Amino acid sequence: MKPVLYGYFRSGTTWRVRAALNYKGVAYDYVPVNLVKGEQSQAGFKARNPQGLVPALEVEGATLTQSPAILEWIEETWPQPALLPGDPMLRAKVRAFCAAIGCDIHPIQNLRVLKKVKALTGAEEAGPDWARHWITLGFEALEEMVSPLDGAGGFLFGEGPSMAEIYLMPQMFNAERFGVDLEPFPKLVAANAAAQAVPEFAAAHPSRQPDAG
Amino acid sequence: MKPVLYGYFRSGTTWRVRAALNYKGVAYDYVPVNLVKGEQSQAGFKARNPQGLVPALEVEGATLTQSPAILEWIEETWPQPALLPGDPMLRAKVRAFCAAIGCDIHPIQNLRVLKKVKALTGAEEAGPDWARHWITLGFEALEEMVSPLDGAGGFLFGEGPSMAEIYLMPQMFNAERFGVDLEPFPKLVAANAAAQAVPEFAAAHPSRQPDAG
Numbered sequence: 001m002k003p004v005l006y007g008y009f010r011s012g013t014t015w016r017v018r019a020a021l022n023y024k025g026v027a028y029d030y031v032p033v034n035l036v037k038g039e040q041s042q043a044g045f046k047a048r049n050p051q052g053l054v055p056a057l058e059v060e061g062a063t064l065t066q067s068p069a070i071l072e073w074i075e076e077t078w079p080q081p082a083l084l085p086g087d088p089m090l091r092a093k094v095r096a097f098c099a100a101i102g103c104d105i106h107p108i109q110n111l112r113v114l115k116k117v118k119a120l121t122g123a124e125e126a127g128p129d130w131a132r133h134w135i136t137l138g139f140e141a142l143e144e145m146v147s148p149l150d151g152a153g154g155f156l157f158g159e160g161p162s163m164a165e166i167y168l169m170p171q172m173f174n175a176e177r178f179g180v181d182l183e184p185f186p187k188l189v190a191a192n193a194a195a196q197a198v199p200e201f202a203a204a205h206p207s208r209q210p211d212a213g
Numbered sequence: 214m215k216p217v218l219y220g221y222f223r224s225g226t227t228w229r230v231r232a233a234l235n236y237k238g239v240a241y242d243y244v245p246v247n248l249v250k251g252e253q254s255q256a257g258f259k260a261r262n263p264q265g266l267v268p269a270l271e272v273e274g275a276t277l278t279q280s281p282a283i284l285e286w287i288e289e290t291w292p293q294p295a296l297l298p299g300d301p302m303l304r305a306k307v308r309a310f311c312a313a314i315g316c317d318i319h320p321i322q323n324l325r326v327l328k329k330v331k332a333l334t335g336a337e338e339a340g341p342d343w344a345r346h347w348i349t350l351g352f353e354a355l356e357e358m359v360s361p362l363d364g365a366g367g368f369l370f371g372e373g374p375s376m377a378e379i380y381l382m383p384q385m386f387n388a389e390r391f392g393v394d395l396e397p398f399p400k401l402v403a404a405n406a407a408a409q410a411v412p413e414f415a416a417a418h419p420s421r422q423p424d425a426g
Binding site for chain 2 (some may be wrong): 024034050051052053060062064065066068069070072076077088089091092093094095096098099100102103104106107108113117120121126130133134138140141144145
């Protein structure tokens with residue numbers, strides 16, 4: 001029974017799940033949920049996920065939500081090829097990198113928060129300014145968290161790509177979209193390039209999804 | 214060699230780590246980092262954690278950061294008593310509950326974000342209003358994510374407390390501090406009460422820390 005992924009082509013958290021499934025070689029069906037049209041807040045989708053957020057992954061008759069939880073489930077269900085290193089301390093480093101994006105950057109620059117910032121200030125530019133502020137602050141820490149680069153082959157931690165790259169790619173995409181100055185972050189830029197060269201990750205890019213518009 | 218926890222009594226993310234260590238029966242040393250005085254942003258602490266955030270856990274000569282990563286490391290290092298259920302689908306449900314707080318509520322109502330909201334609007338009440346908005350929105354989803362309550366003994370998932378309670382307690386504390394109306398969330402209130410009755414969790418409460426002021 002193929003998993004069914006509910007998501008949106010430009011959703012960074014959906015992108016993470018696509019990248020992980022591709023990397024594990026797991027075939028899945030994809031059901032687009034149009035965030036711009038507000039489909040995530042409609043009763044049909046909220047019955048599936050009360051948070052009204054994508055992604056949601058339907059497996060074995062249940063619906064998994066929250067990309068960090070889905071990614072851990074994927075790693076437990078299909079351990080190879082691994083997205084977390086075997087060494088516990090290195091696993092913790094990878095997970096810390098992921099959480100620094102997944103908790104402290106991405107949700108603060110998410111669409112629903114930017115809408116609220118705009119509503120509060122009434123200024124069109126307030127949202128993008130806000131996003132640039134938090135992404136830049138977060139990237140300053142991330143650039144140091146991989147200093148010196150632990151990985152070979154241009155990857156952040158270990159010999160191959162890991163969950164760290166899976167979190168980095170969509171966040172870097174957002175950084176570019178908001179016009180964040182990436183010059184101070186050469187390690188992140190290099191790691192992102194290495195990640196994009198992995199075919200399974202490249203296939204997870206928003207531009208290559210059926211709902212890309 | 215005892216782990217050393219760098220944290221702050223009222224930091225919700227430090228609270229999570231205290232609760233987990235206590236529950237596992239792991240003795241640790243505690244080094245307060247005064248967030249109100251800005252000690253987390255000083256060079257001494259940032260050498261330890263480039264993000265300038267608590268908690269940080271020093272173990273085996275390394276420093277672990279980001280509470281979600283630290284909690285997973287604790288669970289892997291001291292598997293019993295378990296804070297994650299054995300069943301993979303239930304693990305995913307617990308982790309989703311944790312992430313719904315750890316990604317989509319807590320960081321958005323964190324002190325540094327509230328300061329920014331206040332700076333943007335110039336209004337004293339804008340920060341607390343903002344916090345109440347995101348906590349309420351998040352709790353509406355959480356209340357449904359535990360419907361019907363999966364656990365026995367008043368716990369959220371399974372027979373005993375889990376990581377879900379560890380995330381819930383500090384978030385509920387913040388909700389009360391900001392004056393969120395908790396009437397619509399009877400399940401969360403009940404689960405929080407059950408969690409506070411666990412002695413190892415009670416000992417992790419901010420009021421019982423050496424730096425409580």
